[in-house]
Amino acid sequence: QVQLIESGGGLVLPGGSLRLSCAASGVNYKFYSMGWYRQAPGQQRELVATSNLDGSTTTTDSVKGRFTISRDIAKNTVSLQMNTLQPEDTAVYYCHADKLIFGVQRVEYWGQGTQVTVSS
Numbered sequence: 001q002v003q004l005i006e007s008g009g010g011l012v013l014p015g016g017s018l019r020l021s022c023a024a025s026g027v028n029y030k031f032y033s034m035g036w037y038r039q040a041p042g043q044q045r046e047l048v049a050t051s052n053l054d055g056s057t058t059t060t061d062s063v064k065g066r067f068t069i070s071r072d073i074a075k076n077t078v079s080l081q082m083n084t085l086q087p088e089d090t091a092v093y094y095c096h097a098d099k100l101i102f103g104v105q106r107v108e109y110w111g112q113g114t115q116v117t118v119s120s
Contacts, residue, residue, distance in 0.1 A: 035069075057070075
């Protein structure tokens with residue numbers, strides 16, 4: 001079965017860094033746009049960063065310059081390097097895989113999430 005597994009979350013001091021990783025079982029990232037989302041308690045899930053099939057990447061304004069998304073094709077993993085973490089970054093972070101079949105049917109998968117807590 002398809003499974004996305006996030007790892008690397010934890011507790012970090014403000015200004016610190018964490019690197020999240022998303023490993024896949026049953027899905028080849030070569031055919032998917034990949035993304036990292038996050039959701040804080042009582043808030044909507046928001047898109048943090050994307051890695052697209054054309055090689056481009058995007059980050060939301062609140063993390064621009066601090067977070068970097070990257071792919072390792074050989075290992076079939078996607079990572080999110082998070083630097084200069086702030087308390088506002090505290091959330092559950094989710095890995096996401098997304099593609100369109102024949103350009104009309106969307107197929108997507110979600111990981112279970114990993115907790116990132118930024119606190120002094």
